[in-house]
Amino acid sequence: MxxxxxxxxxxxxxxxxxxxxxxxxxxxxxxxxxxxxxxxxxxxxxxxxxxxxxxxxxxxxxxxxxxxxxxxxxxxxxxxxxxxxxxxxxxxxxxxxxxxxxxxxxxxxxxxxxxxxxxxxxxxxxxxxxxxxxxxxxxxxxxxxxxxxxxxxxxxxxxxxxxxFQDLPRPELLKRLQAQEISANDAALLAHMTNSVTVASELAASDWFNPLKERLWQWLTHVQQHNGQAFVAVQTQIVPLVKDKIAQGQALAVILLLYQDILALHFDQRGDLSFPQAEKTLTSWAENTTVAKLLQQMEAVLQAQRYLNANVSFQNTLEDLTLKLL
Missing domain, CATH: 3.40.50.300 (P-loop containing nucleotide triphosphate hydrolases)
Incomplete structure (x- = not known):
């Protein structure tokens, strides 16, 4: 056996x-x-x-x-x-x-x-x-x-x-995720969110994961454009989708991974992105910012995670984060 x-x-x-x-x-x-x-x-x-x-x-x-x-x-x-x-x-x-x-x-x-x-x-x-x-x-x-x-x-x-116990090596994890019929792009993101094939498969199969990715991308696009529609997106697009603490925590994790990709591309590191399909857009954002600002933005996301863990409401947490990022 x-x-x-x-x-x-x-x-x-x-x-x-x-x-x-x-x-x-x-x-x-x-x-x-x-x-x-x-x-x-x-x-x-x-x-x-x-x-x-x-x-x-x-x-x-x-x-x-x-x-x-x-x-x-x-x-x-x-x-x-x-x-x-x-x-x-x-x-x-x-x-x-x-x-x-x-x-x-x-x-x-x-x-x-x-x-x-x-x-x-x-x-x-x-x-x-x-x-x-x-x-x-x-x-x-x-x-x-x-x-x-x-x-x-x-x-x-x-x-x-x-x-x-050591984590599953990333190449092996990606291989296992794709064997579960998870797309290469989704596998790239999920492998940064969890080292568990079971948890990743459950996330991929959930009714909120794919819509969440799309809505967070739209929200971040508004943020990058200094567009006040980012506040509207928080209340109308994101908050209604992620109703429990687990999903809310994953939403903030995805935001942090987006900024980590921007930081990696700022240093021309392209081999291990969470969002490889968005490399072109992320690169343009990376070219129009500074390391100091990116680190400041990532610290704001980490602070948002601490607020959520301290039972601050998700809407208040994300609105506060949006204000800091804008």
Missing amino acids: TFTIETLQGRLVELFRRIIGQGQLSQGYLFAGDTGTGKMELAQWIALRLFCQHVDAAGNPDGTCSECQRILSGNHPDVVVVAPEGQTIKVDEIRFLKSELSKRGMETNQRVFIIQDADKMTTGAANGLLKFLEEPAPQTYLILTTSAKNQLLPTVLSRLQIID
Whole structure:
């Protein structure tokens, strides 16, 4: 069986293949990296490797035996996955996990527990893990995954082996996006917005992504022309389209990428643009500005992102940004 994780993180698969083969698997790990880098896939691969009935000569699980199939379908009693319900992992979920951690395996002596998005644990939930991390039960393995390592309690981090996941190389990411029937131009932009093929595909398939690109381009054109219609576009074209916080954050990300392209073209760097199809227009804008002004404009966009994260309304944030850019 060929696992996606081997193409995403071949080095880490080889590392854990060797560790498990030598009987040196630690009892607590933190897998840290961006969305789409294979954290959950590797955690699952480890569970498959530990329980597989037909591990091959190279140390790979076959993926087809009954044990592997139960893990892949989420039905193995000795492989427990905890994921956030809503925005947080609450104390009750960790309390359940702690009760399970104290038990022996139902069918074997070993158990695997995976906590997805561990940075979303409440402080109480995170503290609830400390007893296990200090005195782990034999043959019980705990794997936490996170995209925000710095949001975990230092007391938790200090008791885990931290494995950092590298981003998917950009050429490979572009290749995978285009294999999903995403156009080369859209792939160029999406690859700057996320390192996750899944997230990029969801964005491309959303009902707001393509209209948003077009409306932001029109808005920026007004801004570049010092045209007051940019304010009208905020209220009538952009705000009605992006109704949730995620889409609003992506709108500001696209604006920042537009300015990054202008800055790159100012220095005649053309190889990695987010908007390659607009190179001619972006180049003309780059030729009619200064580095100091571009940096000032980019700082204004970054400030807008901070306002949005501080729960300033998106309309007020974008209108304030428009005023600064004009």
